[in-house]
Amino acid sequence: MTKTILAILFTILISGCSKSIKSSSEAESLDSVISRFERTLKDDLAEDNIDGSISAAIVQDNKIIWSKAFGYSDRTSKTLADTSTIYRTGSITKSFTAFLLMQLVQEGVVNLNDPVETYLPEVKQLKGYSASTKITLLQLATHTSGLSREPELEDAAAGPIEHWEDKIIASIPTTSFEGQVGKNFSYSNIGYGILGLSLSRAAHKPFMELIQDRIFTALKMNASYFKVPANMSSHVAVGLNGGPEELETETPNMEHAGRGYKVPNGGIYSTPNDLAKFIMAMRGHPALLSPANLKIMQTREVSGMDNYGLGFFINKDGDLEIVNHGGAVAGYTAQLSFDRNGKFGVIIMRNYNFGETDLQARSSELLKALH
Template identity: 50%
Template sequence: MKNSVFALLYVLVILGCNSQPKENNIQTNNLESLVAKFEDQLKNELENGRSVSGAIIVDNKIIWSKAFGISDVDRGIQADTTTIYRTGSISKSFTAFLMMELVHEGVIALSDPIELYLPEIKNLDGYSDSTRITFRNLAAHTSGLIREPNLKDAATGPISGWEAKVLESILNTSFQYGLEERFSYSNIGYGILGLALSRAADKPFMELVKEKIFEPLQMDNSYFVVPEDKIFSLSKGLEIGPHGKINREKPEREHMGRGYKVPNGGIYSTPNDLAKFILCNMGFSVKLLSKDNMARMQTIQTPKGNWRSYGLGFGIQQDSLLTAIGHSGGVAGYRANLVFDKDRGNGVVLMKNYSAGDPNINKLSYDLLRELAILDK
């Protein structure tokens, strides 16, 4: 296994400075124990023939990165920290981040109606002057649009044709709720958002994400289309159906494209690359956004009393201990989760190449973030 394992920051400090106060040694031992427990749970709950990979950030540094299991059963390839997975809806966080970069550059304003750049949106069923959707509405899921278009095969087709699928889907999309009435998760909303951003910047959407996010953050294993020389690093997805039946064909087919679902679910990446994205969103590493614009993304935008709190491209979960910011993703054969605690500089990323079964990466990620916050009290 070609794991690139990052040593714990605190362990390095201990080894390099014997005069460290005793209470910090106790803190270090607690952190080591916590990470070891987390690692054991991943390994023990992982079933044969599957893989899971993760990264942990503590105090704004990647302190742990490992992969376990088999990424490709057919070829017997062991997963390592360069193994590539699909991110699913974590892609929405990148689309929203790109939006804020264009806001920062003065290309668009959050309050701009989408119709200024994508007049085809007027073809939505029920569209009127009272439903002029803005960039903020789409990014915060407050547009009121239905989750998926009523279009057969909207989520199939080559990646090169995703824009045409968005335009076709608009004709088959309607409102489920009133504008800004409530949080209403909409995949087609993010498809429209990505196309509108591309129109506003006058550049292809995938090219914008690569130039404005992947490249400056050195996310060298992140793509919309995995290049030929990286195919060997792509994990083979396993879609788990009723009674545990495994479907390999659907995940394989979706590598060729998912119709309109590019801005809302098209990114491939690794936990280490996603950790770089977390660090950027916590204000460390490369500065791509101002503090004000990052704060906008990480501030609740949904109306009070909604069942879910959402910012711009990020879900937000708050309690008396911490504010957890992040996004999960799920597509055929893959699951991923990204969550961070900006106040303390901690974060967790987990990805796996199967759609159902333990470990529960959403719960594990959030639980670890909470335990890290408790250690920091």
């Protein structure tokens, strides 16, 4: 009896040790993958050789497990980038606009299949608009509205942020249909501009306030803005626009005042650590959206397309599904990606528009290694 009990205890002890060894090995593997990712970013930055900066963060479940910055946020003053350095997100803003849409759907303020003209009757002025080309909020959010990528209005993407709504209204009569409504995927910046203004009309509140109150404040994204306040301007990385031999900072600097209509589709400033909180929210931490509504955003079939959901691209590689969106504006590039069915997510942000780091490829490589 005693020998039997001892044998059982020995088996339990060995089993516990094995689990401990396995956990330690997995931790080392995780550290190894992250170290390789860090070295790659450093090497890329050195290869680009323009004294720019790259900042990144990695999420596991509902916490940030790694966050670092490399290079200079301002190469003229030799200011080093750090984890509080702010960049422009570009089109990652579209994911926030889609998230706001689903919040309003969840509250019964709007329905996905509502015609846009219900909230924004000016949309009837679109070129070629008719009873057969009515577009819905869902179609705008999934880029299946058939609308052109940009309006034909001169300087539509220029001008102070305070007048972005006026630019949307002025852009609508100059915007055409490039495909059949609801049939084809056609990436449309102006479509997301129209979506943002429509949501504002439906909620009876300015769009930027809706995002601030419902997402930034709710997630404690305290370094995220549409217009960076004066006391935080020193944290914004200086954008380097153009190629390696023709860099200029004038355009990015000018665009801090506004990019015309491009607010709901490309207006957010943020940091990797703040965007990490948005990834957590996309996983229900905290539960700003129900699991069912989060699933809609991350489901390819919702748009009828192979690799797009609602405000996100979904790239499939074997059993790995990477939910992601990138962004690029003058002087800045960014990428947000996470494993839909796994634990990890990554954000990479940079204050220039070219170089060794293919942000989407680097993000996907990391998530595959962590999968």
